[in-house]
Amino acid sequence: MSVKECDHHSCRRKIFRRIFVGILIFLLIVLLTILIIWAVLKPSKPTFVLQDVTVYAFNASEPNFLTTSFQVTLLSRNPNGRIGVYYDRLDTYVDYRNQEVTYRTAIPPSYQGHKEVDVWSPFVYGNNVPVAPYNFVGLSQDESNGNVLVTIKIDGRVRWKVGAFISGRYHIYVRCPAYISWRSRGYESVGGGNAVKYQLVQKCSVSV
Known part of the structure; x- marks a missing residue:
């Protein structure tokens, strides 16, 4: 039984979806890091x-x-x-x-x-x-x-x-x-x- 390969458009959608999910995860990590740093440092202006x-x-x-x-x-x-x-x-x-x-x-x-x-x-x-x-x-x-x-x-x-x-x-x-x-x-x-x-x-x- 042969494995059906995805066509050109469906492959592109999968790639874009993975890129979007990767960017979203990266942004969430950055935001979480900023929140942790802010909570630890508690910055205040002079x-x-x-x-x-x-x-x-x-x-x-x-x-x-x-x-x-x-x-x-x-x-x-x-x-x-x-x-x-x-x-x-x-x-x-x-x-x-x-x-x-x-x-x-x-x-x-x-x-x-x-x-x-x-x-x-x-x-x-x-x-x-x-x-x-x-x-x-x-x-x-x-x-x-x-x-x-x-x-x-x-x-x-x-x-x-x-x-x-x-x-x-x-x-x-x-x-x-x-x-x-x-x-x-x-x-x-x-x-x-x-x-x-x-x-x-x-x-x-x-x-x-």
């Missing part, structure tokens, strides 16, 4: 806290231009016990009503180990930075009232390190609101001059 802001200059007297000088102290913590963080690039600047009012200052690249904490104190400033007219009106009013709400922002790139494995680069966005009030008691003079230091200890929002 946390940031704005410790203080020192204001050396804040001058909005010239129409539609702003001159500022700040020093900000930022605390960053890696909450992961098995994952390290490479900060490849971090640019810090000050924002007022969604408009950059200082130049960007780069924080040097660094590696943050498991559960480690880093503290950075970059200077950010701007000389005669153009401000949109509608923002300048509000800024002048806020300055006259002695109360200004700005946002310290960080834009950058990070990589994750697990053992010998290092991931690709991811964007990191950090937003730290800073309420500056010349009439409040939450500040102190610095160096005997016009500089004013504000102790804020403000938790920042972080997205990766």
Whole structure:
């Protein structure tokens, strides 16, 4: 009794079916591996806290231009016990009503180990930075009232390190609101001059 061979079309269907099943099994294995790694490592994004802001200059007297000088102290913590963080690039600047009012200052690249904490104190400033007219009106009013709400922002790139494995680069966005009030008691003079230091200890929002 002879064995009946499959015709051309049925053979192709069997081959495609096997390829599809193989791809499906491979994807399931990859997904399962990712879930296991996630469950073991429990990855969390870094946390940031704005410790203080020192204001050396804040001058909005010239129409539609702003001159500022700040020093900000930022605390960053890696909450992961098995994952390290490479900060490849971090640019810090000050924002007022969604408009950059200082130049960007780069924080040097660094590696943050498991559960480690880093503290950075970059200077950010701007000389005669153009401000949109509608923002300048509000800024002048806020300055006259002695109360200004700005946002310290960080834009950058990070990589994750697990053992010998290092991931690709991811964007990191950090937003730290800073309420500056010349009439409040939450500040102190610095160096005997016009500089004013504000102790804020403000938790920042972080997205990766």
